[in-house]
Amino acid sequence: MAKGKGKKQQGTKINYKQQQRQKAKNEQQQMTLKTGVQACADGEINLHIHAIDTWFFRESRPHDAAGASELSSLFPPPIRTLAGALRTYMGDAMGIDWKTLQCPNNTFDFEKSLGNAEHLGELELNGPYIVYQGQRLYPAPLYLMHKEEQCQRLMIGQPVRCDLGTVRLPEMPKGYQGYKTLEQHWLTASGMRLCLDGSVLHAKDIIKAEQLFGHEARLGIARDNATRKVVEGQLYQTRHLRLKDDVHIELNIKNLEAGLLDSVTQTQKRATLRLGGEGRMASLSVSAEAEALPYIKPRKTDTLLIQFITPADFNGNMFPENFNEIKQNGQTVWQGEINGIGLQIEAAVIGKAHREGGWDMQKHQPRPVKSYTPAGTAWFCRLDNPDDYQQVHDTLQGHCIGADSAYGRGQILIGQWQDTD
């Protein structure tokens, strides 16, 4: 009896713990639904990065190749630039010796915790997210078109023969002309939710680049201090970004080692770090909560929209390497799996390649410039197993796909594809 009773008690205890965990999870979900804000998990922080004056994240062209024209800045900051600044900041916070990568606290393994020039170690990043007037923005989907204040979605047309095969291509609905893509536009979370839900959003949900930052042309010279003369050939022009007061950048950081987390939390108060070109400054603050990604309630359907909110790296391909081009009912589709979910990509809206280079501080040389699938890209997919939808949502929503996913590349949201069959 006693043994049985013990078993029963143990069983009750496990159930109670499970119930508590489930209750906490439900409460968290309710809170997220209610406020749109969720608490960070253990070892996770949300970093707020504010510009002090201007920022400059040089486009992937060298000064001498550009001739006399000015070089402009990327926005938002490239993730590798942010990751580099973050690793430097965290290394400094741990008192690292940068020549030996040793820390006074011998138990701290720099490469394991913070990685090197090629990888991030245990760190995982998500973002960067632009925050405007206290709420996160998301890159406008490339299937969204606008004409002044009017918005319209591209629809997926009937299969047509083209260089890719017999594929379904995105097209404007009949009767709509003169619409343009929303490049360098961002959506509020509510606007993105409408997009994911297959609706057309309101103009107020679209945030233009000029609402977020201004451009500031700068002319630089090199001066020989001995002769007090300008050095010949050392004239350069750049276009810095001047962020508006109510704009900053957020970066979500996961898997922070406990010592590192303590150290960052203690030193972050009013910390200043070097960020991007020309050694411009940024100030940091840390919070333990972050805005939840926009999502729509899962519903039973066999089609799916995969929406990219950060640039993705598929090694120069349109789709991940495990996707194969096949013919189905005379139509060309790309069949493959993402995180174990089988699906076919029937159509895609992919913008101009996003180009990023960077600087390898260890080797003192520029990193090779790579092309990425741009944020705003959308895939229109058909699920192999329609019953999988809930699982699809849990498995894909907010996850990163493709190469360099630890850097937050290829972060996706799941939406509804309004099939235009």
Added chain:
Amino acid sequence: MTTKNALIGLWAETSIHAGAGSSVDGIDLPIQREGHSQWPCVFGSSVKGALRTKAEDKLGKDNTSITYVFGPDSSSDKASEHAGALLVSDARLLLLPVRSLTSHYKWVTCPAILQRLLRDAERLNISLKFTVPDVKESGIAITSATEATDLFLEEYRFTTNTADLTDLITVLAKITGIQSEELSDQLVIVSNDQFSYLAKYATPVTPHIAIDNEKKVVEKGALWYEETLAPETILYFALSAHKSRGDDMPAEAILNCITQGLFAESPYLQLGGNETVGMGWCKVTVLASEA
């Protein structure tokens, strides 16, 4: 803390011409301005260049401390070995001298500039305590004068409202080195909109010519208009020092190289162009962070 910060006040004793490089609105050589507000500024690269020049003049170009603080010379083969350990912000406008029929000039500022100063100081861990006066209405100027009167700034007439600006004046005196009594007489706070206009149009724009010395006539085509920041302009910039990558100099030592090494004996900095005609000389006041 892994960084050490300071706020450096600049009191222009001569005109400053930190050029933007391209002509605008009929001004051949305009000054640098912030892109979004059009307030005059001196870009961080110009300020850093001026600091490096002063350091090289004092210590010699090849001094290793200069390399650690400012980074290796861009023309040297070690240019990409490591970055400098000092971050230099833009020099930001704090008080703009504006001509006045009522007085010789007034130091004009606005709530947005003062709020930015508070934010900058907080970030740099420098405690500045004052209340930003509230001026929203055009035509109203806040001064510390005891009785309300009319005040002329450029071609505009303002009605003054008196306020207790003691805390603000104490802070401004601390940042700029200007006597409190002088600030009390000269300080005027106008609305952000009105300040924007003054910051754009109340800066001196002067014609220049080149003379052919043999003929004693103006050289053909040698007429240009040059904009400057007037003497008495008050600016400030932020310095943020990190541990040096070159020799592990701590952040405090890096900051001291500037605040003590450069400015203890001679608290002056020459900013911008036209140095040979006496322009760009500023008196420097150092306000170091508290932790």
